[in-house]
Amino acid sequence: MLRPPETFATARLTARRPRAEDAPTVFAAYANDPDVTRYLSWAPYTRVELLADFLRDRAADWERPTSQHYAWLLCLRGTDSPIGSIGLMPDGGKVMCGYVLAKKFWGRGMMTEALTAVVEWTIAQTDVYRVWAYCDAANLASVRVMEKSGLTRETLLRRWHVSPNIGAEPRDCIFCAKVK
Numbered sequence: 601m602l603r604p605p606e607t608f609a610t611a612r613l614t615a616r617r618p619r620a621e622d623a624p625t626v627f628a629a630y631a632n633d634p635d636v637t638r639y640l641s642w643a644p645y646t647r648v649e650l651l652a653d654f655l656r657d658r659a660a661d662w663e664r665p666t667s668q669h670y671a672w673l674l675c676l677r678g679t680d681s682p683i684g685s686i687g688l689m690p691d692g693g694k695v696m697c698g699y700v701l702a703k704k705f706w707g708r709g710m711m712t713e714a715l716t717a718v719v720e721w722t723i724a725q726t727d728v729y730r731v732w733a734y735c736d737a738a739n740l741a742s743v744r745v746m747e748k749s750g751l752t753r754e755t756l757l758r759r760w761h762v763s764p765n766i767g768a769e770p771r772d773c774i775f776c777a778k779v780k
């Protein structure tokens with residue numbers, strides 16, 4: 601049974617459980633930004649209340665003995681103000697990662713830092729054999745983050761994922777993984 605730590609730190613970031621009260625900060629930092637959500641499966645939030653509900657659900661995941669979704673909010677070290685999020689979705693010996701960062705902080709290696717830490721912790725766990733992630737084939741920054749974080753590009757699956765912010769048709773996606 602995978603039980604990730606509730607907090608972890610990297611050189612520049614701390615990661616902690618979400619709280620419903622984070623909603624206004626998360627909303628302003630990235631969750632209502634169409635550039636951030638462009639390739640994601642969710643449209644930008646237009647109401648803080650709905651985001652608070654989502655964060656409340658993610659907080660509740662941590663209360664269960666075992667969960668299918670563990671999400672952290674990422675804050676710059678020395679602050680408690682979220683600038684992004686990273687999460688794990690365990691499925692037996694396979695664990696999927698997802699991540700998002702406020703636009704203001706793109707291009708500084710921040711998500712590589714966070715994803716590297718998460719990948720290294722996860723693949724080191726007993727009974728985890730595959731840590732993986734995927735993204736829209738056009739999301740080249742995300743492909744690069746996966747590769748820089750220790751995942752190896754495996755394949756491109758055509759017509760895999762609908763990005764509602766782009767259109768209703770499923771789009772091609774690139775899959776990367778670290779296995780042992």
Ligand SMILES: CC(C)(COP(=O)(O)OP(=O)(O)OC[C@H]1O[C@@H](n2cnc3c(N)ncnc32)[C@H](O)[C@@H]1OP(=O)(O)O)[C@@H](O)C(=O)NCCC(=O)NCCS
Nearest residue numbers: 636699700701706707708709710711712735740741742744
């Ligand atoms: C994808 C995302 C997480 C990247 O975070 P980040 O902290 O900016 O990433 P890093 O700085 O660690 O690395 C980005 C890499 O992508 C490269 N890159 C950025 N834009 C690029 C582009 N258009 N084409 C090719 N490479 C690009 C950067 O040069 C860098 O690689 P390098 O270190 O070799 O130069 C961030 O842009 C984001 O949150 N996007 C919106 C949400 C999202 O798409 N999440 C992923 C869903 S699968």
